[in-house]
Structures are given as C-alpha cells and as structure tokens.
C-alpha cells in the first residue's frame with residue numbers, strides 16, 4: 538500500500554500531571570451535516586466552530602463539486618447552497634478519503650438524483666460495507682451501476698426519474714444508515730419513513746428541522762422511533778455554531794483520568810444525550826468528572842468538563858449503551874487498562890466495520906502492551922493494572938508497535954495509553970489523526986503530555 542511509505546510513527550511516554558484548559562475541535566457529525574445541508578439549502582449558511590479535519594473537508598469538496606459555493610471568511614464558513622433538488626452532476630468521482638459518514642450520507646443525498654455519481658475512498662473506506670446504504674436506495678429506485686463485490690467502493694450510482702418513497706426499518710444501530718435514507722427522502726415525492734428500533738445520534742433530524750424540512754418523529758410504546766420526512770420541500774440557509782466534539786474530548790478526558798495528579802478542563806463539549814455514553818461509563822468507573830456551566834447553544838446542550846486523576850474500577854457496560862458511545866470504545870478500553878478489576882464491554886458488533894476492525898485492533902494493541910484482555914465476537918473484557926505497572930512496550934524485546942490500520946481513533950487511543958504506562962507506547966502512523974482531530978498533538982502536549 539502506498540500509504541505505508543509515508544507512515545509517521547509516534548511515541549507517548551509516562552507524563553507528569555496534565556493541567557490546563559482545552560478546546561476540542563467542532564463535532565464531526567454536525568460539521569459534515571453543516572456542509573451538506575448548507576450546500577443544499579437555498580440562501581446563505583454561516584458556520585462557526587466547524588471541524589476542519591480531512592473527513593469534513595472531503596464533504597465540503599463534494600458539495601462544491603455538485604454546485605454549492607463554500608468559502609472561509611475569517612473564522613466563519615459561508616455557504617451558498619443550490620436549493621433542494623438542484624444539485625449538479627459532479628464532473629469526476631467524489632473522493633471521500635477515510636470518511637464513512639461523508640460517503641454514506643452523500644450517497645443518500647444524491648443517490649435519488651437522475652444523474653451519475655461515483656464514490657471513491659482510501660484503502661480503509663474501500664473495505665467498508667456500503668450495502669447497508671445501497672439496499673434502501675435500491676428500494677427507492679436507485680441503480681448501482683458499478684460496485685466492487687460486497688457492495689464496496691468504488692461505487693457508481695444513477696437515480697431514477699422519480700424516486701419512490703419507502704418505509705425502511707434500519708436493521709443495525711446506525712445513524713449513517715438512518716441519515717442516508719432521510720436524505721434520500723429529501724429528493725423524493727411524498728413521505729419517506731425511517732423506523733429506528735434503537736435510537737442513534739439525532740443530528741440529522743434536529744438539523745434538517747432547523748433548515749426547514751417537514752420532519753417529525755413519533756416514539757411508540759416500545760421506544761421505537763418512527764421518523765417521517767416529506768420530500769421536495771424548501772430548505773433555508775441557517776447560522777450554526779458547532780459545539781466541541783465529545784468523541785474528540787474523550788482523549789484528553791481519559792488521559793487526565795489515568796495520569797496521576799492531573800486536573801484539566803475541557804470547554805464547550807456537546808452534551809447531546811445520544812453522545813454521552815462515555816461520560817456516564819467513566820463516572821460509573823469512579824472518574825471525577827464535573828459537568829460545569831451546562832447551557833444550551835444553538836439547540837444543543839453543551840457544558841465544560843473538569844476532569845481529575847481518579848482511581849478507576851472496572852464495570853460492566855450494557856450493550857444498549859453502545860450507540861451513545863460507539864466511537865469511544867477504543868479509548869474506554871485504555872481507561873479500563875488502568876482500572877481495578879474487569880471492564881466488560883458488550884454489543885460491539887459495529888466496531889468490526891469502522892475505519893478498522895476496532896475490536897481486534899484494540900485487543901491486539903492492548904495485548905502487545907501487556908494488558909490482559911479477551912476479545913469476543915462482539916465483546917471485549919479488559920482486566921486493568923492500576924498505576925499502569927508493567928504496561929507499555931518492551932524496548933529490548935519484540936516489536937510492540939501498535940498497528941493503527943488507517944484508524945485515527947486507534948492512533949489517538951494508544952497515544953493516550955502511553956502517557957500513563959510504565960514503558961512508552963509507540964504507534965505505526967499518526968497521519969490519520971488529521972481526519973477528525975488535526976489539533977490533537979498540540980492540544981495534548983499543551984496539557985503536558987509527552988508525545989513525539
């Protein structure tokens with residue numbers, strides 16, 4: 538793979554107490570959707586706090602290629618959208634790099650257009666299953682002109698003259714699949730219905746309503762959500778302040794919990810209840826996390842988090858909590874490596890189809906660095922070593938470099954781990970960190986972390 542030639546390893550070492558105040562970049566999910574919905578709506582959308590990570594920039598480039606005007610003016614992104622239903626056929630393939638969210642949501646957004654669009658991505662994205670989005674799109678009349686076996690990228694779609702509205706029950710807990718169908722519904726006459734048995738992050742629903750879509754949600758007596766969207770309505774540009782990403786906040790947060798003496802504050806973190814599973818779990822483990830100054834900003838709950846070093850205890854994390862902390866399991870496994878007793882995480886089947894097979898990538902990295910853990914088909918049990926004694930790479934032994942498999946969260950999680958292990962932890966490549974958290978190295982070293 539050509540990527541290997543450019544690999545840039547990084548090493549984290551046992552660090553002194555972390556201190557200071559940090560601002561994590563804007564939420565990735567809201568940033569992708571801000572570019573998409575702003576690019577589609579009529580009139581002007583202004584965005585502050587946008588995550589300028591590679592994944593989101595790919596979404597911006599795709600929207601530009603389909604007719605949106607996007608530019609940065611000072612600290613603000615200003616977009617002039619095409620109007621709903623008026624995206625243009627792009628001249629070349631849309632390259633989504635490493636981004637599952639960008640590619641899957643855009644397949645929904647443009648799949649129902651009577652035009653041809655081709656989706657490509659890097660080696661990680663090209664290995665991820667896209668059938669979960671193509672299946673409902675096919676039901677709406679979309680033709681998959683080309684796909685690699687197993688419904689993988691590169692993928693070429695051509696929409697019908699008139700898409701058919703469907704009722705679609707999402708078969709796995711996935712906000713990306715839910716969102717792709719709702720976005721396909723935007724360009725479809727009539728009402729498209731998504732049935733969501735297990736609630737996932739609700740940014741698409743909240744933001745589409747904010748842009749003026751006729752969208753409503755009913756939750757039945759079994760807690761199943763029924764989401765209705767009326768197609769071909771008008772969307773109007775909005776002003777958006779993107780709150781800090783709780784998934785990115787997880788890295789300095791866990792670092793402060795495991796490095797003795799630490800006391801840090803992370804400001805302006807999104808507290809949407811569909812995203813706070815990690816916080817809840819770490820608090821159950823005995824983590825001292827104070828939620829300060831809770832407030833509402835632009836329709837979302839946000840707060841500042843004061844985090845102090847804590848003696849953690851293992852807990853059982855219920856499978857139902859997985860959707861609210863799906864991207865946080867790698868860093869939770871790191872916290873669990875320093876906790877007294879066993880932490881059992883269940884309901885992890887979706888981790889197998891992220892940027893890497895995160896379940897095996899985490900288990901392998903932990904084992905290499907001396908952590909006792911058991912990988913199940915959809916579970917992970919970690920038996921921690923309080924104080925990190927005996928953990929970390931073996932300088933005179935075999936190569937203990939953690940393989941990150943083009944996965945930003947694996948890279949950041951193991952760098953956090955190395956801040957509190959007896960011996961350093963090395964990862965094979967830090968390049969992918971820029972997909973979601975370009976400021977990671979500077980932010981962490983600014984708090985006192987020893988990473989190079």
Ligand SMILES: O=C(O)C1=C[C@@H](OP(=O)(O)O)[C@@H](O)[C@H](O)C1
Nearest residue numbers: 566638710711712713714863864
């Ligand atoms: O909708 C979104 O913005 C996201 C949904 C989740 O993916 P799935 O829908 O595949 O669970 C998550 O892992 C991803 O980082 C962002």
Ligand SMILES: C=C(OP(=O)(O)O)C(=O)O
Nearest residue numbers: 635636637638639864891
């Ligand atoms: C799973 C992730 O992102 P995506 O699916 O957008 O690549 C993530 O950021 O952890």
